Each structure stands twice: as C-alpha cells, then as structure tokens.
Amino acid sequence: MSQFRAKRLDICGYINAKVIRDHTKRKVFMEYEPERQALRYLMRNTSLPMRVRAQAQLQLSQMHSYTRSTVIKNRCTAGGIARGVFRDFKMARFQFREHALAGDLPGVQKASW
Structure with a gap:
C-alpha cells in the first residue's frame, strides 16, 4: 500500500x-x-x-x-485528478469540498438558507 x-x-x-x-x-x-x-x-x-x-x-x-x-488538461493541484476540476480554484470537487469545509478557501462558505 x-x-x-x-x-x-x-x-x-x-x-x-x-x-x-x-x-x-x-x-x-x-x-x-x-x-x-x-x-x-x-x-x-x-x-x-x-x-x-x-x-x-x-x-x-x-x-x-x-x-x-x-x-493540456486541467488537473487538481491537491490530488492530481483530471475530472471534475473547478477552474477558478484548480481543485477537484472532493478536494474543493474538503478545503471549503475546513475554511482553507477565502471567500467560500457552505450555503444555508
């Protein structure tokens, strides 16, 4: 492993x-x-x-x-994954979610209504 x-x-x-x-x-x-x-x-x-x-x-x-x-393919800078990458943050969906919930991304917060 x-x-x-x-x-x-x-x-x-x-x-x-x-x-x-x-x-x-x-x-x-x-x-x-x-x-x-x-x-x-x-x-x-x-x-x-x-x-x-x-x-x-x-x-x-x-x-x-x-x-x-x-x-050239957009790749996640945190995990190297090539699918589901947000261009603005250069992160895959899962990595984006983890970093957003941890408060590592400025200006991003969980939506609540």
Whole structure:
C-alpha cells in the first residue's frame, strides 16, 4: 500500500507520473507558443506565396504534440485528478469540498438558507 501513496511537493501538491507529464506539457507549450503562432500566421496569410504557406504548414505539423494547447488538461493541484476540476480554484470537487469545509478557501462558505 505504501508504494501507491503519493508524494507531496512544495510547488503544486501531490505528484505522480500524470502530474509530472502535465507539468512538462505546460512548460513545452509555453516555450513554443510564439513559434506556433508565427507559423499559423504564415500558413493563413493568403498574400504569401503558396510554397511559403506549405512550408509553414509542414513545420507546424512536424512539431511535437506537447506544443499544442489541446493536449493540456486541467488537473487538481491537491490530488492530481483530471475530472471534475473547478477552474477558478484548480481543485477537484472532493478536494474543493474538503478545503471549503475546513475554511482553507477565502471567500467560500457552505450555503444555508
């Protein structure tokens, strides 16, 4: 059982292979985003010669998949879960509930009427 226990990091919470991969994807995406935007601009600019546009399209298609924004998934910073994540808090539903009930989230309180 101890082998499945997640390790705690000071930076973002629990770490497992998926969290590390997601962190890597985000770093690579941020590094290559200006280059991807430039290639997309060249590819879509109709005033340029067709050869330049085709070369830009080829370079864009040969870039690593981690440079695309669509491969980045929202993950819970507390548990690394990828489903049911509140974007504003970057937490999964269960983690959000626990932290809200403990009073760890400023401005969040249990509803009562």
